[in-house]
Amino acid sequence: MSTTTAGPNVTQRRLLTTPIPGPRSRALMARKARAVASGVATTMPVFATRAAGGIVVDVDGNHLVDLGSGIAVTTVGNSAPRVVEAVQEQVAAFTHTCFMVTPYEGYVAVAEALNRLTPGDHEKRTVLFNSGAEAVENAVKIARAHTGRQAVVVFDHAYHGRTNLTMAMTAKNVPYKHGFGPFAGEVYRAPLSYPFRDGGLDGETAALRAIDVIEKQVGADNLAAVVIEPIQGEGGFIEPAPGFLPRLAAWCRYHGVVFVADEVQTGFARTGDLFACDHEGVVPDLIVTAKGIAGGLPLSAVTGRAAIMDAAHAGGLGGTYGGNPLACAAALAAIETIEAEHLVTRAREIETLMLEGLRALQTRDPRVGEVRGRGAMLAVELVEAGTDRPDPALARAIAGAAHERGVIVLTCGTHGNVLRLLPPLSISDELLRDGLDVLEAAFAASAGGAR
Structure with missing residues (x-):
């Protein structure tokens, strides 16, 4: 694929006119x-x-x-033509009503698209938010409401966000957690499959190691959700060995634990599949998306099995800006761009x-x-x-x-x-x-x- 220009007056070649920074x-x-x-x-x-x-x-x-895409956000390209056109059209119509006050079709259309595109052919529901951290936190809320349990398991090297709960879920101390505690409780950490540093441990064995830790330190009967990035982001782009994710998902399914895939960074064609879970045919109970979802506008989502998603009571999910109409228009255009191009x-x-x-x-x-x-x-x-x-x-x-x-x-x-x-x-x-x-x-x- 080769281009010479893209967007208004942006020649597609590296050019330094001053030292960096100028x-x-x-x-x-x-x-x-x-x-x-x-x-x-x-x-x-x-x-x-x-x-x-x-x-x-x-x-x-x-x-x-x-080579950064605003940390995997502008996946379809900055100022992608379909995104620009859709946002311009929407901003001229209205910028905000709050979906919880006066709903609009764009929100529903994004939910329908995510229900169609995310892994699995089961009945699904979607709720929209603003950031990846906000969506992860709401996925935990939904899992707790569905299971009646409190504990959450995450993994070594994980990154899930900067809110209080997601800081607890994030592994790295500096710069994300240092000095900001105390953090939310009932968050436990299990060992990840890290092929480069696991001494050749295969995915199945690594999953059994993690499950052993979970069963001994948490207990399946106390566990609401296992939350994992199919390929870790901030943790080092760590891809678990083949078999790790399917074995973990199967254990969750057997014990009624909600398996949550945090695809904030891996979603929307980034990994060579529409979602990273598709690579091994893993179907999560809930999938969290953000970043590449809307071509640079702030939007995130939790999508999942209808019975789980509908567990929260009316009014228990939402937010003033969640599913903003401009971001929804951008998301629909970004999805169209991914498919059409x-x-x-x-x-x-x-x-x-x-x-x-x-x-x-x-x-x-x-x-x-x-x-x-x-x-x-x-x-x-x-x-x-x-x-x-x-x-x-x-x-x-x-x-x-x-x-x-x-x-x-x-x-x-x-x-x-x-x-x-x-x-x-x-x-x-x-x-x-x-x-x-x-x-x-x-x-x-x-x-x-x-x-």
């Missing part, structure tokens, strides 16, 4: 320091002014290759192209411990050469060098030693290759790099 971005960063709470950090020291396709343009005119297939093409380059890099550089991921959700775990010891300093250095050269890459992982790559599915092959070339140069230039 003078206008530096001035805006100074204003940010005076106006915005210091707890809000930024990955890039630049301020965006336009974005489309695979390019973000900053206020100094630099064209940056986007065959973006599931495109994600697989991106996987093929990028894994070839990243694995070639791995063969040359012993600091690349593992290359992993599916679709356009790929990661490079960095270690001290010849060991499996995490090297977060190297990850920071490589990401910083890429940023200086005009390529947006993100880091993640419990130890901060993983480079994560999340390009929009509208990006061209040329930009992907350029981004890979920049990463290779950053590795070669780093201390101790391959010679």
Whole structure:
């Protein structure tokens, strides 16, 4: 796939007109320091002014290759034409009524689409919210209402959000939890399948290990829900070994425990399937979606089995802005774009192209411990050469060098030693290759790099 332009006046090539950051971005960063709470950090020291396709343009005119998609949000591409048109039409009609006061068709249409598209052919219901964390929290509420139980199990390295409950569910302390407790109770943690660090443990055995911990430390009769990311996001793009998710889901089904798939980051074609659960045919009881759902507008959802979803009493679910009409219009347009432009297939093409380059890099550089991921959700775990010891300093250095050269890459992982790559599915092959070339140069230039 190759394009030359996308969106208004956004040429699809990397272009640096100033050092990164340029003078206008530096001035805006100074204003940010005076106006915005210091707890809000930024990955890039630049301020965006336009974005489309695979390019973000900053206020100094630099064209940056986007391998981050606003953390997997602009999956269909920034300013995707169908999304722009749908939002413009909706904003001219009305911007808000609150669905709980005066409902509107867009909300119902999004619910119908999610009921149709999410895994499983059972009868489903959907409720809409604003953020991934809000949706995860409501999935727990629904599971508790359905089961009459309180306990929730999550996994090592998990990330589920920044609300009080989802901070308790999140594994990583800094920056997400440190100093913000006490946290919600009745949240328990089980070991994840982490093939790179599990010594070859297969998925079935890893699932039995997790189940043993759950049964001993929690007990199935006390457990409302098991909540898991099919591929972990902030935790390091960890993909459990084959068989882990199906075995865990089967155990939940046998014991009447609600199996919740947190597909906030993995959903909507990101992994080369419409949803990551589709890869092994796992059908969750509840699925949580957000990020790529609405082309950049704030929207999230919980979708699941009708009997479970309808367990909450009338008025027990909702929120003032949940399912905002602009976001609903954007979501319908984003879904149409995914289907019309065959973006599931495109994600697989991106996987093929990028894994070839990243694995070639791995063969040359012993600091690349593992290359992993599916679709356009790929990661490079960095270690001290010849060991499996995490090297977060190297990850920071490589990401910083890429940023200086005009390529947006993100880091993640419990130890901060993983480079994560999340390009929009509208990006061209040329930009992907350029981004890979920049990463290779950053590795070669780093201390101790391959010679």
